Amino acid sequence: MKKFIYSLLVFVCALSLASCGTSKRAVKETKVVETFNSAQILQQAKYNLIDQEFITAKMKFTLRSQGQNLSVGGSIKMKKDDVIQLSLVAFGFVEAARIELTRDEVLVVDRINRRYIRAPYSQLSFLREAELDFFGLQSLFRNELFAPGKHSMVGNEGQFTGSRSTDGNAIFAYQNNKLKFQFLVEMASALVQQVKVGAAKGHEDTAFSWDYSNFQNFNGRQFPIRHKIVLTGEKGFEADMTLSNLGNDSKWETRTNVKGNYTRLDAETMITRLLQMN
Secondary structure (H helix, E strand, O other): OHHHHHHHHHHHHOOOOOOOOOOOOOOOOOOOOOOOOHHHHHHHHHHHOOOOOEEEEEEEEEEEEOOEEEEEEEEEEEEOOOEEEEEEEEOOOEEEEEEEEEOOEEEEEEOOOOEEEEEEHHHOHHHHHOOOOHHHHHHHHHOOOOOOOOOOOOOOHHHOEEEEOOOOOEEEEEEOOOEEEEEEEOOOOOOEEEEEEEEOOOOOOOEEEEEEEEEEEEOOEEEEEEEEEEEEOOOOEEEEEEEEEEEOOOOOOOOOOOOOOOEEOOHHHHHHHHHHOO
């Protein structure tokens, strides 16, 4: 069980490298884009943004890494522009770990060994080097286009370069000094189908992708129920996150209180130890 929980913590730390709701309000019909029009697709993509402040769901999490196939239940809770909480549950009812991402810091609580890390994004090298902060991670969970360092795609449409993909959909790209981000967007719906992150230059072996599928209605918008995350390279893994009971519950504590008998560890030291485990 300890090895199992550690493997899951490794995965969640590497996310850089969340009954369906219905609504009686009028839903804007998605227009089919017959010819490639970058501005039109981005306009529809902005409309697709989930306007709910809270998103909550049960979660089934499966990790395949180094010959292991591990599954765990849990939940995900998000408050827009404020916090993302993931709870990993062992034996069906015992919280084994909690990951909390806020605008200022990352908190990872290992309840099995009563230890935790709490660190600003600037102290986590794998996030700092990718120029990823809370808002970039939030966009990954919420199925949004994003430019690292920007709070939202709204008002930053000029950051993306659009082109038509070989399968007839659209690709929007963003590149910084170290990484290249590619968003595969369905032409007809302007929904993000995949995010790919790789080295901006050269042909490094490590690459990261996040695929979205099984979109369902959530208060008049479409939200992906299945998330497939793949990291290739020496420490690669493949994981599936399947959501259920999607809702907008607001009655939960948005900040985790760590007990005094928990040991605080240096963030980089703890992550290095986790990554070294076989």
